[in-house]
Amino acid sequence: MRPNEIAEVLNRPLSRELLARDLTRLAYVAKDGTPRSIPIAFTWNGSEIILCTTKNAPKLHALRRNPMVALTIDTEAHPPKILLIRGRAELDVVDGIPEEYLQMNGSYEMTPEQRVAWEAEIRSLYDGMVRIVVTPTWAKLIDFETTLPSAVEELVRRRAEREQS
Numbered sequence: 536m537r538p539n540e541i542a543e544v545l546n547r548p549l550s551r552e553l554l555a556r557d558l559t560r561l562a563y564v565a566k567d568g569t570p571r572s573i574p575i576a577f578t579w580n581g582s583e584i585i586l587c588t589t590k591n592a593p594k595l596h597a598l599r600r601n602p603m604v605a606l607t608i609d610t611e612a613h614p615p616k617i618l619l620i621r622g623r624a625e626l627d628v629v630d631g632i633p634e635e636y637l638q639m640n641g642s643y644e645m646t647p648e649q650r651v652a653w654e655a656e657i658r659s660l661y662d663g664m665v666r667i668v669v670t671p672t673w674a675k676l677i678d679f680e681t682t683l684p685s686a687v688e689e690l691v692r693r694r695a696e697r698e699q700s
Contacts, residue, residue: 554579614679
């Protein structure tokens with residue numbers, strides 16, 4: 536997929552809405568060769584998806600070995616709205632708590648007092664984190680109104696062909 540095609544998908548209003556959500560599902564190949572899909576908080580900076588994790592997270596070994604990932608950001612209501620993204624993860628070890636980590640956890644329902652306590656706990660626990668930076672190399676938006684999964688699109692096309700004969 537060309538960069539301008541990816542940008543077109545990611546700049547659609549529904550994509551922007553999904554990119555503002557709290558959680559994505561990160562899929563990667565684990566060190567033992569089996570697939571993993573985990574929910575993880577994220578933030579979108581306009582060109583990259585940023586995830587943050589502990590420096591000792593098992594997924595880091597797997598991502599160093601095979602940095603190719605897939606992300607799913609979706610809704611729970613019917614019909615679902617789904618943003619699928621593929622890309623390459625780059626790992627950035629940082630001292631302290633990345634600002635993105637604090638941003639991506641900003642929409643959870645916390646009182647101001649809970650937020651202060653949470654940040655203090657995080658700062659006392661982590662001496663650093665790893666930013667997982669994913670640059671999209673492919674993207675698809677599925678809303679079940681104007682866009683469908685490719686297999687369903689194929690079935691719709693076949694049905695239309697049958698009805699024309």
